[in-house]
Amino acid sequence: MAEMLEVSGLTKRFGGLVAVNNVSFSVREKEILSVIGPNGAGKSTLFKLISSFLKPTTGEVRLKGERISGLAPHIAARRGVVRTFQETTIFRNMSVRDNVIIAHHLRSKASLFGFFLGTGAAKTDEAAFGQSADEILTLLGLSSLSNETARNLPHGHLRALGIAIGLATNPSILLLDEPFAGMNHDETMRMVEMVRRLRERGLTILLVEHDMPAVMKISDRLVVLNFGQKIAEGTPSEIQADEKVIEAYLGSEDEAIGL
Amino acid sequence: MTLNRNTRIAAVVAFLAIVFVAVPAAISSSGRFDLYYTLTSVALLSIASAGVWLTFYIGRINIGQGAYALMGGYVSAILVMNHGWSFWLTLPVAGLFCAAASVLIGLPILRLRGVYFAMVTLVLTEVARLLALALPITNGAKGIVSIPLPGALSVFGVTLIPDFATLQNSRLAFYLLAVTVMVVCFAVMYRLVNSRIGKLCQSLQQNEELASSIGVNIAYLRVIAYAVSSFFGGVSGAIFAAISQSIYPSSFTVTDSVNFMLNCFLGGLGYVFGPMLGTLVLYFGWDLLFQTGQFQLLIYSGLMIVLMLVLPNGLLSLAEMTRKKG
Amino acid sequence: MEQVIANGLYLGAQYALIALGLTLIFALMNVLNFAHGQMYVLGGFITYTIYGQLGLPFVVALLASGVTLAVIGALMEKFLFRTVIRRSHREESTMLLAAATAFFFDAVILLLFGEKQRGVPKIVKGVFNDAGIIMPYDRLVVGALAIIFIAAFVLYMQYSRVGRAMRALAQDRVAAQLMGVRVDRYSMIGFAMGAMLAGVVGGLLVTITGVNSGIGGPISIKAFLMVMIGGAGVVGGAIAGGFILGMMESVGLTVLREYGDVTYLVIFAALMVFLSVRPNGLMGKPWG
Ligand SMILES: Nc1ncnc2c1ncn2[C@@H]1O[C@H](COP(=O)(O)OP(=O)(O)OP(=O)(O)O)[C@@H](O)[C@H]1O
Ligand SMILES: [Mg+2]
Numbered sequence: 001m002a003e004m005l006e007v008s009g010l011t012k013r014f015g016g017l018v019a020v021n022n023v024s025f026s027v028r029e030k031e032i033l034s035v036i037g038p039n040g041a042g043k044s045t046l047f048k049l050i051s052s053f054l055k056p057t058t059g060e061v062r063l064k065g066e067r068i069s070g071l072a073p074h075i076a077a078r079r080g081v082v083r084t085f086q087e088t089t090i091f092r093n094m095s096v097r098d099n100v101i102i103a104h105h106l107r108s109k110a111s112l113f114g115f116f117l118g119t120g121a122a123k124t125d126e127a128a129f130g131q132s133a134d135e136i137l138t139l140l141g142l143s144s145l146s147n148e149t150a151r152n153l154p155h156g157h158l159r160a161l162g163i164a165i166g167l168a169t170n171p172s173i174l175l176l177d178e179p180f181a182g183m184n185h186d187e188t189m190r191m192v193e194m195v196r197r198l199r200e201r202g203l204t205i206l207l208v209e210h211d212m213p214a215v216m217k218i219s220d221r222l223v224v225l226n227f228g229q230k231i232a233e234g235t236p237s238e239i240q241a242d243e244k245v246i247e248a249y250l251g252s253e254d255e256a257i258g259l
Numbered sequence: 260m261t262l263n264r265n266t267r268i269a270a271v272v273a274f275l276a277i278v279f280v281a282v283p284a285a286i287s288s289s290g291r292f293d294l295y296y297t298l299t300s301v302a303l304l305s306i307a308s309a310g311v312w313l314t315f316y317i318g319r320i321n322i323g324q325g326a327y328a329l330m331g332g333y334v335s336a337i338l339v340m341n342h343g344w345s346f347w348l349t350l351p352v353a354g355l356f357c358a359a360a361s362v363l364i365g366l367p368i369l370r371l372r373g374v375y376f377a378m379v380t381l382v383l384t385e386v387a388r389l390l391a392l393a394l395p396i397t398n399g400a401k402g403i404v405s406i407p408l409p410g411a412l413s414v415f416g417v418t419l420i421p422d423f424a425t426l427q428n429s430r431l432a433f434y435l436l437a438v439t440v441m442v443v444c445f446a447v448m449y450r451l452v453n454s455r456i457g458k459l460c461q462s463l464q465q466n467e468e469l470a471s472s473i474g475v476n477i478a479y480l481r482v483i484a485y486a487v488s489s490f491f492g493g494v495s496g497a498i499f500a501a502i503s504q505s506i507y508p509s510s511f512t513v514t515d516s517v518n519f520m521l522n523c524f525l526g527g528l529g530y531v532f533g534p535m536l537g538t539l540v541l542y543f544g545w546d547l548l549f550q551t552g553q554f555q556l557l558i559y560s561g562l563m564i565v566l567m568l569v570l571p572n573g574l575l576s577l578a579e580m581t582r583k584k585g
Numbered sequence: 586m587e588q589v590i591a592n593g594l595y596l597g598a599q600y601a602l603i604a605l606g607l608t609l610i611f612a613l614m615n616v617l618n619f620a621h622g623q624m625y626v627l628g629g630f631i632t633y634t635i636y637g638q639l640g641l642p643f644v645v646a647l648l649a650s651g652v653t654l655a656v657i658g659a660l661m662e663k664f665l666f667r668t669v670i671r672r673s674h675r676e677e678s679t680m681l682l683a684a685a686t687a688f689f690f691d692a693v694i695l696l697l698f699g700e701k702q703r704g705v706p707k708i709v710k711g712v713f714n715d716a717g718i719i720m721p722y723d724r725l726v727v728g729a730l731a732i733i734f735i736a737a738f739v740l741y742m743q744y745s746r747v748g749r750a751m752r753a754l755a756q757d758r759v760a761a762q763l764m765g766v767r768v769d770r771y772s773m774i775g776f777a778m779g780a781m782l783a784g785v786v787g788g789l790l791v792t793i794t795g796v797n798s799g800i801g802g803p804i805s806i807k808a809f810l811m812v813m814i815g816g817a818g819v820v821g822g823a824i825a826g827g828f829i830l831g832m833m834e835s836v837g838l839t840v841l842r843e844y845g846d847v848t849y850l851v852i853f854a855a856l857m858v859f860l861s862v863r864p865n866g867l868m869g870k871p872w873g
Contacts, residue, residue: 051472077474085472091465094458102458106474112483115455122455169473320677367861374617374817375869377680378809379860385806386853393847513802517619517684524681557696560688564665567682571673 003064004029004173004204005050005081010059010069012045019045021228022059027173027206032199034207034215036239037225038248043208044086046225047175050206051083052076063172078106080172084162084179086208092151096142096161099150100133103168107132133168140164140194156187163194173204180211192218216240224248278438283431295430299502301542302437303495306444308522308534310491313448315528316457317484318464319369323380324492325516326387327357331493332500332510336403337396346409347420350497357493358486365485369478384516391508402507409436409501433502440498441535444491449531451487460484525566527573536574587717593835594828595724598731599786601827603804604811605738605820606782612755612818613775615676616666619683622804623690624780628654628787629796630698636792637705643792650788651781658780661686662773687801694798704795727789734785735824742820751775755818810852813860816869825867 005027012020020042027033035043048054050061052071061069068076091099107129108115110122137143140160145153153161159179166174179195180188192214199205209215215222216236224232224239226248232239239245286294307324314321334356335349344352368379391397408423423429451457462470463477471477500506522541526533544562548555570576603625610618618624628650636646669682709722742748750771753761762768787796811830815822830852837848860866 053468053472072476072478073471074474074476077472082474083472085469089466089469091462091469093465094461098458102455102462103473105459108455112456112459112480116450118450118454126455165469165473315677320680364857367857371860371864374611375813375860375864375866377617378813379857381809382806382813382853382856386850389847389850389853393850513806521681521684524678528675528677553696554692556688557692560685560692563685564682564689567678567685568665568668571669571678572675 002029003027004031005206006062006065007046007050008059008062010046010049010061011057012042012049012054013057018228020049020056020225023223023225023228023230024059025223025230025233027204030199030202030204031220032195032205032207032218034209034219034222035225036209036212036215036222041225042228043225044177045228047083047177047206047208051081051175053083077169077171081175082166082169082171082173083175084166084177086177086181088155088158088162090150090158090161090165092149094150095146096148096150096153097130097133097137097146099161100136100164100168101129103165104129104132104170106169136164136167139167139197141190156183159183160191160194167198167203171203173206174198175206175208177208178210179207180209180214188214275442278442279435283434292428292430295434297542297546299430299434299437301539302434302441303498303502304519304522304542305535305538306437306441306495307492308519308526308538309444309448310488310495311519312523312526312528312531312534313451313460313484313488313491315523316452316460316464317481318467319372319481319485320374320377320520321380321485321488322377322513322516322520323383324488324519325384325511325513326380327361327489327492328496328499328515329384329387329391329506329508329511330360331357331496332506333391333397333403333496334493335497336406336500336506339406340403341396345412346501347412350494353497354490354494357496358490361486361489362482365482365489366478369481369485381513381516384511384513388508388512397508400508402505402510403500404505406500406504406506408504433498437498440494444494445532445535447487452531521563525563525574527575530573530575533573533575540574588719589835589839590832591718591720593832595720595728595831596835597828597831598728598735599790599827600807600811600831601735601824602731602738602782602786603808604815604823604827605735606779606786607808608812608815608818608820608823609751609775609782610779611812613751614662614666614670614679614772616670616679617683617809618779619680619805620687620690620801621779621783621808622806623687623694623801624654624657624783625787625790625804626694626796626798626801627657627690628784629791630694630703630787631784632788632791633698633703633705633796637703643708647785647788650784654784655777655781659773659777661780662776666776667769667772687805691798691801694801698798700798702795702797703791705792708792723792727793730789731786734782738782739820739824747771747774810856813856813866816866819866819868822866822868 003026007026008024010020010023011018023046035046037043045054049056049069052068052073052075055070059069060067063079063081066079068079068081091102094102108125110119110125115122134143134146137146140163142157142160142164145157150161159181163176163179166176176195180191183191188211195205195207195218207215207219219236221233221235222239223230224245231244231248232242234242282298286292307328310327311321311324331353334353335346338344338349338352339346364383368376371379392399397403408429410424411418411422412420423432426432452460459475459480462475463480467477496511499510518541522537523534524537525541526535526537545555545559548559551558603621607618607621610616631650631653632646635641635649636643665682665686666679669678707723709726711722713720713722713725742752750761750766751774753764753766754768754771754775758768807830811826812823813826814829815824815826833852834848837851841848841851
């Protein structure tokens, strides 16, 4: 399988703290790869580095062989790396549908000025985005809520909307930061199904998640971080048997890794 | 918005008929020619306020519009006085000059948010005043005076606009000029806000981080919006200088910048036409209170406080409230 | 040189005290108090009336300035800002309210005290002249008082129960509420304290520079400058910002004297450059 994303020697320092320390791994095309690790291990920071929200101290990120680290976030998005946020992040005062429509921005062919004048290209874009938004909303089970103002959505649906926004940008690789956080068992299982379906549609997915049963169920491979360093990498069964991983998790409070 | 197409067209036609036909007719039959000056001021101030509104729309509190109005006024005045340009040419040039300056200023300061941006822009107004005092070309505190009235504008020998100095009623001419520019500016704003650009601006206002993660070039969009805003400010300042035939460092001060902001707040930040309504109400309110003499400012600000307590979301939110109840 | 530094310190102490009040209100309620300069002017006129007109002791006058402004601040919080914050969709609405109150104070001050520049008799006579520094004794006294007030404020915020509650509130309003801090009450106390500080500085400085009804706006702008330099909502930042601005003014007025208002232009320009490098000032919390 071809490599989609390649992370090599990535390091990020915040003053004295090394949040991500010389981390390397790669994500294959159409793979679901999860990054796990105790709180504060540097997972979200890793995501911010990959999506160019932060500049790495050293090291680099390549997408399909092209260097993308250190660019502006919107350019990384244009190249196909899009992330959802750990905190629920939406456009609060827009309707659910508008949230998804606006996220089609990258696909628009008309220029800003074209939109101002309302040219033919702009109209075609608008129509296409509306249709695509409806499809995405249906896919994520949000179609009945499409005219609701986003801030009024219940929590589970907010996370789904966050993913819908990410999908609408038509990324090559989607980075999901704790997509199952705050969901009950049923909602999580529905979400797991959803993520699988996205992969079947050809998307590569990089995931951060604390919900171990879900992670083990969904992932093709895992990368384990602890104190910013990669301590293990492998299939779910390999990781579950890894001594270092068990140690790292036992060391930190009472998070269970097994099923 | 929720209005359908026909009602919208009817509303626009009615509005145009009022400002271009009904108001001049009413004024000439009543003989209250001083009202021209008042309404011209309202139109010009609402153009500057519209610019402030647009910066609100991308989530920035702009208390620096006075700086651009002052700049526009000086650019036009200097070009007319020192270089013999026609006023009609200086009008767009003043706007473009302000837009260009705002790009330079905006690139660093638009990264600031919240009160920081508000404070910096407030300071900017003060900087503009000090600059006007200090630069040789602006002639210090004495300002630039006796600027000639706008001359004739003709294209290929056809006179489109007559020389204002030859008109017997230049007040009416200025009124028509100001109102025309106002209509154009608000039409542009309406189009901006109701096209995809408006949605993009809203996305900035609501969540810049998410906007950039979906590929919006937030820095670029912010600068564009700010440049349009400053263009409005410059144009309004240039016409002001032409009407009063003078410009001083104190022509636009911090108080004006604050007032532009208040006009937007009062009209309501969620509504394109908010700044127009806000300016009209505040300006007329201020004018009406003139008879109260020394208590003018006290009553005016007192009323404003009360208004804030009763309608903290602006005058136009009243419409929304009644719609919800009904 | 020593003279410039001494002047800078004296100015800086006053400025820091003004900035502290502004930053306290901002930290607690996220309100940019446009009326801060007007509060300063009001404090100045109260001291002018009691000490300058009625001839009562300066201490009484200063106390009256502080207490009056504290009461005004408390009332403003309780009856104006609290209501608007609760009812409005946007935080920015408080800015309109603050601007309106600034106009209102301007009007009140103008009606009560007129347009004239007012001064009071010196509180201490004589001039200190040693080690290359010439400074009237009254400036020394006022400077020392300002520094004492700053120290008292910092200690109060650090160690008193009220101070600790206010710091918790400034850090995280929701968390503070969950911890049982009475948010409304401490917002009111904070607003009162911020206003009091402005009034006290007004009372102090009226003895040196006098006061007139038109300086409220410019004082607010200076206070904004200091807060931007130091970082909004941070006590240390306000103090640093105050002293830095005081120093810059003192140096600028000496070096650039021939060029008039250019000092402020230079300060503004420097601030723009500084803020583009450090958008949150020296010590400010990052935004968003
Ligand atoms: N902007 C920043 N400045 C300074 N330190 C930071 C910054 N962002 C993150 N850190 C620190 O870096 C470390 C890693 O944080 P990160 O958010 O990446 O952890 P995480 O693995 O995502 O944790 P969680 O599971 O709680 O989400 C933490 O110690 C955090 O405090
Ligand atoms: Mg995280």
